[in-house]
Amino acid sequence: MAGFSIRFLGCKVSHTDAHEIREALLADGHVEGGTDVAVVNSCCVTHEAVRKSRQAATRAARTHRTVYVTGCAANLAADAFAGLPQNVTVVARRSEETPAYVAGDVGALGCVQADARLDRVRAFVKIQDGCSFSCNFCVIPLVRGASRSRSAAAVLAEARRRVAQGHREIVLTGINLGCYRDRGAGYKLPRLVREVGAIPDLARLRLSSIEVNHVDAELVEALRETPAVSRHLHVPLQSGDDGVLRDMARRYSVATFLRRLQPLEDFNVTTDAIVGFPTETEAGFERTLAVVDAAGITKVHVFPYSPRPGTVTAQRDAVPPQVKKERSARLRAASDAACRARWQTKVGADDVVLVDRPGRGYGDDYSPWLVDAPVGELVRVRGAAVSEEGILAA
Numbered sequence: 546m547a548g549f550s551i552r553f554l555g556c557k558v559s560h561t562d563a564h565e566i567r568e569a570l571l572a573d574g575h576v577e578g579g580t581d582v583a584v585v586n587s588c589c590v591t592h593e594a595v596r597k598s599r600q601a602a603t604r605a606a607r608t609h610r611t612v613y614v615t616g617c618a619a620n621l622a623a624d625a626f627a628g629l630p631q632n633v634t635v636v637a638r639r640s641e642e643t644p645a646y647v648a649g650d651v652g653a654l655g656c657v658q659a660d661a662r663l664d665r666v667r668a669f670v671k672i673q674d675g676c677s678f679s680c681n682f683c684v685i686p687l688v689r690g691a692s693r694s695r696s697a698a699a700v701l702a703e704a705r706r707r708v709a710q711g712h713r714e715i716v717l718t719g720i721n722l723g724c725y726r727d728r729g730a731g732y733k734l735p736r737l738v739r740e741v742g743a744i745p746d747l748a749r750l751r752l753s754s755i756e757v758n759h760v761d762a763e764l765v766e767a768l769r770e771t772p773a774v775s776r777h778l779h780v781p782l783q784s785g786d787d788g789v790l791r792d793m794a795r796r797y798s799v800a801t802f803l804r805r806l807q808p809l810e811d812f813n814v815t816t817d818a819i820v821g822f823p824t825e826t827e828a829g830f831e832r833t834l835a836v837v838d839a840a841g842i843t844k845v846h847v848f849p850y851s852p853r854p855g856t857v858t859a860q861r862d863a864v865p866p867q868v869k870k871e872r873s874a875r876l877r878a879a880s881d882a883a884c885r886a887r888w889q890t891k892v893g894a895d896d897v898v899l900v901d902r903p904g905r906g907y908g909d910d911y912s913p914w915l916v917d918a919p920v921g922e923l924v925r926v927r928g929a930a931v932s933e934e935g936i937l938a939a
């Protein structure tokens with residue numbers, strides 16, 4: 546039996562992958578804690594993400610006997626982890642194979658604990674992995690491969706198991722969720738949303754992220770007609786400038802982005818934006834600010850552009866670091882102001898909050914609330930005021 550710890554860097558898919566490794570280790574009888582094994586599920590979405598992954602692996606190598614580096618950065622062709630101490634193993638494998646590989650390497654003891662519960666209110670259920678789009682800046686298809694989906698039966702079984710374990714919220718997770726297909730059983734994402742959303746005792750259902758091209762009438766209907774679905778959608782914009790979108794090979798224009806989100810006007814829309822793409826001018830950046838405003842977007846995850854190895858724009862990085870920094874700060878400030886403006890509309894209004902950690906939770910549209918109630922409870926609240934951290938419940 547080994548004592549292990551796991552950490553992840555990056556997105557919700559990385560989080561889900563880390564949980565799958567954790568479950569594989571628990572199922573083999575290993576226990577959390579101790580200094581035998583550390584797993585670092587890495588990220589390579591930016592140069593900075595790789596640097597932090599490497600730093601996490603270096604730190605873990607000082608405190609643990611064996612360290613496994615898994616995930617996206619471990620699969621980068623460029624050797625991001627060269628020169629690390631000998632107790633670090635880089636596992637350059639697909640996410641589907643990694644948990645069994647790590648568990649096998651740590652050494653299964655045959656002491657099965659198949660119902661290992663994740664002590665969280667929210668469960669991330671992976672439905673799809675990989676991406677067959679080829680955005681010019683993106684390294685993800687290179688490290689995760691082409692899009693493939695889990696069977697609907699497997700997804701539904703896992704979702705039911707998570708709810709039975711006590712999870713109140715499920716987040717359907719994938720790299721490009723709209724590509725979800727189980728052709729044999731006749732499922733696309735909208736049907737899956739309806740059926741997961743119908744699981745008794747599930748309080749909340751969300752999608753981790755969805756490309757705007759996939760926000761069509763069928764999906765909008767499924768989101769609207771499934772009571773468990775949270776009024777929140779994360780839709781990557783990346784840029785509000787048509788020229789930059791074209792240069793990124795993003796497959797939509799600003800007009801399409803705005804039109805597709807129109808039927809979801811009451812949803813809390815959050816996004817990702819890349820700042821300082823090689824062809825982004827000051828005017829182009831200002832168009833991004835304008836589109837964030839026009840689309841009613843609140844939280845923007847801002848990524849200063851960094852060239853990734855093996856991508857179309859790998860050799861291009863025309864915008865100076867200082868300009869990227871300054872534009873990132875402006876976009877984050879706009880995002881903060883938009884969040885606060887939305888929170889302000891909740892003052893005096895009622896909402897239902899799912900408490901996911903002591904003193905905090907999220908309302909129906911995934912706005913953050915500060916509320917004093919037991920973790921895991923759904924509580925009816927009224928907004929009293931707004932703070933830096935969210936809406937204060939009366």
Ligand code: SF4
Pocket residue numbers: 676677678679680683684685686720721756
């Ligand atoms: S849609 Fe584009 S940005 Fe998203 S993972 Fe696929 S290639 Fe990368």
